[in-house]
Structure formats: structure tokens, C-alpha cells
Amino acid sequence: VSGPARDDWDDRRLEAAFQARFDRPVPPHLRERIVDEIEASIAPPPLLRSFRTITRTAIAAIAILVAVIATMTIGGIGPTVPPRPSANAPVTGLPTTPPLIGNVGAPFPSSVRPSGSDATYAVLSVADAAAIRDRGVDDREIAVAGWFVPPQPVPCPLAPGEFQPLEDCSLNTSWLLSQPGLENPGGRFATPFGPSLEPVTDWRPIATTPVETAVVFVGHFDDARSVQCAAGDHRQRCQDRFVVDTVAWDDDAPLSDFPIDAAGLSVISVGDAIAYRESDLTAELAVAGWFQAPPVIYCAFIPEPGIPFLEGGCTTPRTWFMEAPETTNGTRIAGSDPRGPAFNPVFPSVSPPAGPPESSNGASTPTKAILIGHFNDSRASLCSRDAPQTCLGRFVVDAVPWVEGLDRPLPERTDTRAAGAPRSPLDLFQIINRVASIQQVLNVAAVSPGDLVRLWPAFDLNAASHSKGDSFWIVSVISDARRDGAVSTYIVDSAGSLFEVTGNTFAVLDLASPQPS
Amino acid sequence: MNHRPRFGINGVDAWRQPIGATLDPSIVERARRGDLAAFESIVADRIGAVYRLTLAVVGNEADAADATQETFIAAWRQVRALRDPARLEAWLSRIAVNAARMTVRGRRRRALREINDVSTGGELLGSIPDASLDRAARADHDAHRLTAALDRLSPDRRAILAMRHLEGKGIAEIAAALGIREGTAKSRLFAARKALLAALESEDRR
Numbered sequence: 001v002s003g004p005a006r007d008d009w010d011d012r013r014l015e016a017a018f019q020a021r022f023d024r025p026v027p028p029h030l031r032e033r034i035v036d037e038i039e040a041s042i043a044p045p046p047l048l049r050s051f052r053t054i055t056r057t058a059i060a061a062i063a064i065l066v067a068v069i070a071t072m073t074i075g076g077i078g079p080t081v082p083p084r085p086s087a088n089a090p091v092t093g094l095p096t097t098p099p100l101i102g103n104v105g106a107p108f109p110s111s112v113r114p115s116g117s118d119a120t121y122a123v124l125s126v127a128d129a130a131a132i133r134d135r136g137v138d139d140r141e142i143a144v145a146g147w148f149v150p151p152q153p154v155p156c157p158l159a160p161g162e163f164q165p166l167e168d169c170s171l172n173t174s175w176l177l178s179q180p181g182l183e184n185p186g187g188r189f190a191t192p193f194g195p196s197l198e199p200v201t202d203w204r205p206i207a208t209t210p211v212e213t214a215v216v217f218v219g220h221f222d223d224a225r226s227v228q229c230a231a232g233d234h235r236q237r238c239q240d241r242f243v244v245d246t247v248a249w250d251d252d253a254p255l256s257d258f259p260i261d262a263a264g265l266s267v268i269s270v271g272d273a274i275a276y277r278e279s280d281l282t283a284e285l286a287v288a289g290w291f292q293a294p295p296v297i298y299c300a301f302i303p304e305p306g307i308p309f310l311e312g313g314c315t316t317p318r319t320w321f322m323e324a325p326e327t328t329n330g331t332r333i334a335g336s337d338p339r340g341p342a343f344n345p346v347f348p349s350v351s352p353p354a355g356p357p358e359s360s361n362g363a364s365t366p367t368k369a370i371l372i373g374h375f376n377d378s379r380a381s382l383c384s385r386d387a388p389q390t391c392l393g394r395f396v397v398d399a400v401p402w403v404e405g406l407d408r409p410l411p412e413r414t415d416t417r418a419a420g421a422p423r424s425p426l427d428l429f430q431i432i433n434r435v436a437s438i439q440q441v442l443n444v445a446a447v448s449p450g451d452l453v454r455l456w457p458a459f460d461l462n463a464a465s466h467s468k469g470d471s472f473w474i475v476s477v478i479s480d481a482r483r484d485g486a487v488s489t490y491i492v493d494s495a496g497s498l499f500e501v502t503g504n505t506f507a508v509l510d511l512a513s514p515q516p517s
Numbered sequence: 518m519n520h521r522p523r524f525g526i527n528g529v530d531a532w533r534q535p536i537g538a539t540l541d542p543s544i545v546e547r548a549r550r551g552d553l554a555a556f557e558s559i560v561a562d563r564i565g566a567v568y569r570l571t572l573a574v575v576g577n578e579a580d581a582a583d584a585t586q587e588t589f590i591a592a593w594r595q596v597r598a599l600r601d602p603a604r605l606e607a608w609l610s611r612i613a614v615n616a617a618r619m620t621v622r623g624r625r626r627r628a629l630r631e632i633n634d635v636s637t638g639g640e641l642l643g644s645i646p647d648a649s650l651d652r653a654a655r656a657d658h659d660a661h662r663l664t665a666a667l668d669r670l671s672p673d674r675r676a677i678l679a680m681r682h683l684e685g686k687g688i689a690e691i692a693a694a695l696g697i698r699e700g701t702a703k704s705r706l707f708a709a710r711k712a713l714l715a716a717l718e719s720e721d722r723r
Contacts, residue, residue: 014682024578266688268700
């Protein structure tokens with residue numbers, strides 16, 4: 001984050017501005033108005049109250065009568081019976097109807113396979129599902145992505161002629177919206193703006209507020225029981241209802257099988273991580289997903305690029321971290337990309353999760369993992385011509401704390417030099433703790449001068465303030481030193497001098513004094 | 518829960534009480550059982566916080582009053598569903614944010630253009646160099662710029678920013694109030710903050 005306004009507006013200043021603008025007194029009489037309104041809603045006039053008592057008695061009698069008649073005429077299907085799934089097969093194989101092609105974007109998956117089902121469904125948008133509904137009778141099982149507004153707990157008047165499973169009045173408060181925020185402010189019964197479906201679920205109204213949730217429902221229109229709705233408008237409305245047979249995906253689905261946090265960071269989905277990338281944020285992220293190692297291929301020789309690990313070789317674009325466990329096909333230089341959210345991770349300082357390489361015959365099996373790292377690495381500006389944008393989009397992995405249900409110990413240590421490291425990690429942490437309060441060490445790498453400049457090309461080994469040691473340690477930590485949540489990287493030379501990496505500059509924080517024990 | 522010290526409108530440090538922070542759980546329990554007097558206590562205790570939060574989302578006093586009223590009426594209707602009194606804060610914030618969002622949409626639909634009471638004079642203040650302002654004046658000056666910048670953001674972004682910078686909520690509390698995971702709350706807050714800073718920058722260039 002840069003620029004004059006951005007630098008100026010820190011938390012403290014924002015909070016002061018929010019207070020100055022919004023710390024206003026409550027308008028006079030607002031509290032009384034609210035209390036009056038609530039009292040009016042619960043205290044009907046005495047005459048009406050006695051009328052209601054009489055009416056309730058009459059309604060109860062009618063209800064009993066109707067229940068008896070219903071039992072005799074429709075085989076006893078009552079309001080507590082949940083909707084039945086359609087008996088029809090999934091999307092394939094209906095010659096009289098057009099094929100269904102998934103067309104939804106983030107945050108939804110493009111296809112779903114409900115648990116316990118062998119069928120895979122292309123995920124349709126609400127608008128396309130509405131078009132299917134409006135074309136005529138079509139009770140195929142389809143998957144639809146949208147924003148679900150659950151049924152609200154409203155008191156329903158007794159309506160003897162209505163077929164409750166499909167006509168309960170609380171269903172009229174429930175919607176599947178094409179976008180969030182399309183509810184009609186005219187009230188919970190009012191039709192939303194834009195395309196929408198009226199879902200029927202067998203869940204009781206439980207929501208306290210009409211909060212929208214991103215979901216993919218599998219269900220059908222033209223439920224067979226619609227014939228039990230009164231002919232005419234009632235039946236048409238029953239046929240138009242989208243009867244939900246299963247929830248194939250919801251907002252939390254990508255993270256449901258992963259730990260909630262790792263190394264003190266909240267675990268987020270690949271889709272959410274991409275939002276950071278698109279916002280140019282450099283914050284250190286813990287991302288849950290599925291790692292696909294690249295195919296086993298040899299890249300053609302090319303002159304060494306500016307930042308080798310960021311620009312990558314021919315395998316980097318085929319190294320995936322995906323939100324869903326998709327099967328990709330890799331060939332020598334190309335392949336089928338994931339359909340859902342995914343990015344290309346790079347592993348300059350740590351080992352990638354162990355997993356089988358991508359295959360070209362549709363048998364790739366990704367590995368479930370959590371990666372800690374960041375987008376928009378400062379070294380992207382040093383990438384070769386035309387490459388910086390690609391480099392900014394790489395996810396630079398600083399730690400792999402969890403793979404297939406097992407924790408991997410942090411920090412991960414590597415030593416790429418011929419000789420052993422004379423300094424212990426504890427020494428390094430003591431040196432760094434002089435300048436920052438370490439919350440979590442992600443990785444420690446002992447490198448030769450050559451490796452150091454390959455990783456940090458701007459580090460000038462010959463600068464007056466820089467040590468001319470023959471070995472260096474690079475330590476990546478999460479600390480309180482960075483307000484933007486980015487990882488802090490320190491370089492320690494063999495004499496104990498400490499350099500803090502800021503962008504592509506190296507501040508000398510401590511020149512070898514005093515030495516730790 | 519951690520409460521964070523803040524600056525009052527006159528530059529005096531003050532402690533702001535978030536929605537539902539210290540209410541006696543027995544009052545909530547009584548309200549759940551339909552005790553209107555208990556619910557009125559909740560209204561009395563929380564109306565200021567709800568009003569401020571809705572004001573930050575809707576941007577003007579009249580709509581904020583309407584949204585506050587809608588919040589408490591909806592809360593009264595639904596209070597029986599609130600099983601854990603400790604969740605009153607998140608629950609009430611969630612209803613308030615929804616009420617404010619619905620108010621914004623209703624206003625948009627009516628196509629009314631409201632004139633914000635503090636938006637006048639912003640251009641004049643915008644020319645004053647920051648260094649020449651004392652603390653209170655600077656906060657007021659910033660408030661004008663903040664108002665203009667918030668106008669460029671969606672109600673959802675205004676809501677998450679207000680929860681963070683007005684109410685001082687942490688990520689976990691914001692996640693609970695919005696019914697989303699902490700990671701999602703964190704990423705949305707980052708995105709909202711970035712959008713706000715961009716809007717502030719854009720306002721500065723005008």
C-alpha cells in the first residue's frame with residue numbers, strides 16, 4: 001500500500017475520523033418511538049383481542065375438519081412431510097431438452113458432485129435455471145448457484161386449500177438470488193430484484209435475519225406433487241418452486257476439512273487469497289487448498305532470468321494450488337487448467353508438499369495442504385521485461401505447516417552450503433528479537449553468498465555496510481514489526497550482523513554487537 | 518473482549534461501549550421470555566451504539582433513525598431465537614447491519630437524493646493544510662473527507678469498516694456479527710480498507 005493518502009491514514013487517524021463523523025447523539029424521542037412501535041405490535045385493542053379469541057376457536061375447529069378431509073383425500077400428506085427428491089436422473093440423456101452448461105463464476109464451483117452421489121452436475125446460474133423453469137415442464141435434476149435467503153419465521157394464516165409442503169407461507173420469504181443484496185426492501189414477502197428462484201427446503205425456518213449465503217443447490221422444478229396444489233395459479237406456483245434435494249456446496253465448504261488456523265494466522269480459501277492478490281496486498285496468508293505438483297518434464301535452457309524462482313521455468317505455470325481437488329492434465333508445456341479458483345505457488349525457501357506429479361492421462365491426484373506465503377512479492381519489480389505482472393501473481397510460499405491432516409514442524413530449516421552452519425537457530429532468533437517481537441518463525445535457510453543474491457538480487461555483497469561473510473542466514477518471521485501483516489525477512493551474516501529486508505532495500509539493524517551467547 | 522481507547526469528538530480520550538458489551542445476561546434472558554420491560558432496557562442500553570453503526574452505513578441521520586427502529590423491532594420479534602445471551606452483541610450488530618443495508622436499498626429505490634448535513638463545507642476544509650490543524654480540527658477535517666470517501670463504497674464495506682474503526686471490533690467479533698469465517702472477515706476488511714484508502718486518495722485529488 002503506497003501513496004500519500006494511504007500512508008497518512010493509519011488506524012488511529014481513521015478511528016478519530018469515524019468518531020468525529022459518527023459519534024452523534026440519538027435523535028430525540030427515537031427510543032420512545034421504538035418502544036411505542038413494539039408495544040403497538042403486541043397489544044391489540046381489547047375488542048380485537050376478544051374477537052381474536054373467538055376467531056382462534058373457529059379456526060381450530062376448521063383446521064381439525066380440514067385435516068380429516070385431507071387425510072381421507074390425499075393419503076395423509078401433511079405439512080411435516082419433507083419434499084421428496086425427484087425420481088428423475090441427472091442432467092444427461094434427455095434428448096428433447098438442450099444440454100446444460102455450467103456458467104457461474106467465483107465464488108462458486110463450476111461443477112459439483114454431491115456427497116453420496118455418482119453424478120456430477122454442471123453448476124448453472126440462477127438466470128439460466130429460471131429460463132429452464134419458464135420454458136415449460138422440465139423436472140430434471142439440476143445444480144444452481146446463488147445466494148440463499150432462508151425462510152423466515154413468519155406466522156402463517158391457516159389456508160385450508162393450500163398444499164403445505166409447496167405452499168407454506170414462510171416459503172414466500174425464501175429466495176435464491178443471482179447476486180447478494182437483491183432483496184426487495186418492500187418487505188420479506190416482496191419479490192427480489194433481478195432473477196431469483198423460490199426454493200423449497202425441508203428445513204424449518206431457523207434464520208433470525210435474512211442473511212444471504214452462497215450455495216449450490218441440487219434440485220428440480222415441476223415437482224410431481226404439484227398436482228396436489230389447486231389447479232390454476234396455485235398449481236403453477238407449485239410447479240415453479242425449486243425443490244431442493246441437497247446442498248452440494250456452501251460458502252464454508254472449501255474450508256470445512258481444514259484447521260481453522262495455522263502458525264497463528266486464520267486459514268482462508270484459495271478464492272479469498274486471490275482477493276488479496278487482486279488488491280495488491282502483501283499480507284502473509286495461510287491458505288487451505290489442494291496442491292498439484294507439476295508433470296515430470298525437462299525445461300529447455302533459457303538464459304537465467306532476473307528472479308529465477310519468481311519467473312520460474314516451464315513447470316511453474318503447471319504447479320497448482322486449487323480451492324477444490326480438481327484433476328488437471330499436464331503435458332510437456334501445456335495442459336488443462338483448474339476450472340475453479342487456483343494460483344501458481346513457488347517454493348524458494350521450503351520444500352513443497354510431497355505429492356504425485358501431474359499426469360497427462362487424467363489421473364492426477366492433488367494433495368491437501370495449507371500453504372503460508374504471500375502475493376505481490378517486492379522482488380517482482382526486478383523480474384525481467386514483461387515478467388513483473390506474472391511475478392506479482394506468484395504465491396511465494398514461506399512455510400507448509402500442514403499436509404494431508406498432519407502438522408509439519410515450523411520453522412523449516414534448509415542449508416544449501418557445503419559446510420555446516422556454525423550458528424544455531426536459537427542464536428539467530430536472539431539476534432532478531434533485539435529488533436522485533438517474533439510471533440512465529442516460518443523458515444530458516446543457511447545459504448552461500450551466491451544463493452543469497454539469487455534469492456535477493458538487490459543485496460549488494462560489496463556494499464560498505466554489508467558484511468563480506470562466506471555464509472548467510474535468511475530468516476522469515478511473522479512479527480509485530482509489520483503493520484501490513486506482511487512477513488518480515490532478516491538476513492544475518494556470519495559475523496552476526498543483522499539486515500532487515502524492506503522491499504528491495506536492506507537496513508542494517510545491528511552490526512554484530514553484542515554477540516549472543 | 519478488549520475495548521480500545523478512542524478519541525472523542527473533542528479530542529478527549531473516551532471508551533466506546535460496543536453493542537451489547539456489558540448487559541446483564543438475566544435481562545436478555547427475561548427479554549427472551551417476552552418481558553417487554555427487559556427488552557426496553559436493552560433498547561435503552563444499546564440504542565446509541567446501534568444508531569452510530571447504522572449511521573456509518575446509511576450516511577444520514579434520518580435513515581439511521583429508521584434503520585435503528587427497524588433493528589429493534591426485528592430484534593424484538595426474533596429475540597426468542599437468541600439462545601446465548603453472550604451472543605447479543607454479534608446478533609444485534611448483524612440485525613443492525615442488515616437493517617441498514619435494506620434502508621440503503623430502499624432509499625436507492627425511491628431515488629431520493631439526500632443532502633448530507635456534514636458534506637457542506639468539505640471543499641473549503643479540504644484546502645486547509647493538515648499541519649495547520651489542531652487535533653480536534655483535524656479530526657473534523659478528516660471526518661469530511663471520510664464522509665465523501667465512504668459515499669463511494671458499498672454498504673457492506675461501510676459496515677465492516679464501521680465495525681472495525683467505530684466499534685473497535687476484532688476480526689473474530691466481526692466474523693460473528695456478519696456470520697462469516699474469520700479468514701473471510703479478514704480478507705473483506707482488507708479489501709474494504711484498501712477501497713477506502715483509494716477513495717480517500719481520490720477525494721484528495723479532486
